[in-house]
Amino acid sequence: MSSKIPVSVLIPAKNEEANLPACLTSLAVADEIFVVDSQSSDRSIEIAESYGAKVVQFNFNGSWPKKKNWSLENLPFRNEWVLIVDCDERITPESWAEIAEVIKNEECNGYYINRRVFFLGKWIRHGGKYPDWNLRLFKHQKGRYENLNTEDIPNTGDNEVHEHVILQGQVGYLKHDMLHEDFRDLYHWLERHNRYSNWEARVYFNLLSGKDNANTIGANLFGDAVQRKRFLKTVWVRLPFKPLLRFILFYILQRGFLDGKAGYIYGRLLSQYEYQIGVKLYELSSCGGQLNTANISESTSSTLSQEAG
Numbered sequence: 001m002s003s004k005i006p007v008s009v010l011i012p013a014k015n016e017e018a019n020l021p022a023c024l025t026s027l028a029v030a031d032e033i034f035v036v037d038s039q040s041s042d043r044s045i046e047i048a049e050s051y052g053a054k055v056v057q058f059n060f061n062g063s064w065p066k067k068k069n070w071s072l073e074n075l076p077f078r079n080e081w082v083l084i085v086d087c088d089e090r091i092t093p094e095s096w097a098e099i100a101e102v103i104k105n106e107e108c109n110g111y112y113i114n115r116r117v118f119f120l121g122k123w124i125r126h127g128g129k130y131p132d133w134n135l136r137l138f139k140h141q142k143g144r145y146e147n148l149n150t151e152d153i154p155n156t157g158d159n160e161v162h163e164h165v166i167l168q169g170q171v172g173y174l175k176h177d178m179l180h181e182d183f184r185d186l187y188h189w190l191e192r193h194n195r196y197s198n199w200e201a202r203v204y205f206n207l208l209s210g211k212d213n214a215n216t217i218g219a220n221l222f223g224d225a226v227q228r229k230r231f232l233k234t235v236w237v238r239l240p241f242k243p244l245l246r247f248i249l250f251y252i253l254q255r256g257f258l259d260g261k262a263g264y265i266y267g268r269l270l271s272q273y274e275y276q277i278g279v280k281l282y283e284l285s286s287c288g289g290q291l292n293t294a295n296i297s298e299s300t301s302s303t304l305s306q307e308a309g
Helices: 020-025 044-050 067-074 093-102 186-208 225-236 242-253 256-286 293-308
Strands: 005-013 030-037 054-057 081-084 089-091 110-119 133-139 143-145 165-167 171-173 178-180
Touching: 005 020, 005 044, 005 067, 005 093, 020 044, 020 089, 030 044, 030 067, 044 054, 067 143, 089 093, 093 110, 110 256, 133 143, 133 165, 133 171, 133 225, 186 225, 186 256, 242 256
Parallel strands: 005 030, 005 081, 030 054, 110 171, 110 178
Antiparallel strands: 081 133, 089 178, 110 133, 143 165
């Protein structure tokens, strides 16, 4: 009798040689593991295959679908249940024991898993970072990631990061947490959030312009934790001084100061991230998504006139 748990794991990856060993080690009891790679140039593919994972290449068309939805549509999963895990995440033995039990339950088609986010070696327990519920375990035919109409914005990456799963049927919540810790340095955190801020600027723009949200989880003050968070975001995007407010909210009101030096640095970086979003939102709404385009024709005309003279 096999000791493997009948779950197919989906891991989106690109140049993740630093994180993959710990991630894959934590997934050893899974019946099947797919690493969906985006043409990594490091040892990611070699590492994934050494752990027995099936490596599939994803070639992004620059629009839709992105990596996770493409995988849910196209990969030949041999199990009904899929677990989506990022390279910088780990599934604990306690979580696996719980997963093995809940997938026998016919009442739910999916389960939220809570994440513990580690930063500079410290669990960021405050500042609104915990609990951090993510719908990651579900019957793969029942769920797809929402489309927030951001595909026209370049440099956001080929993977759904902050989009949520829309699931048919009832959902539950696991008791045990998953761990989130990136073993790479702060350069990669900043690089990643530079991409994320492009995406967030488009989300802000869509919220402010009242864009249709028919293909999303929706914003609902009285819904689940994720829908409530989305509702609060519709209020947040209209507030002034958001970089300052982001720091005050994280570090003071939500007691991020209790996480010490790591909490302070994280709060400052979130404030900087909020400023990046605001600047890119301005660029998007006032300059057609291109910096200084409003002055290009004038500058060109002026230069040509000077040269002619």
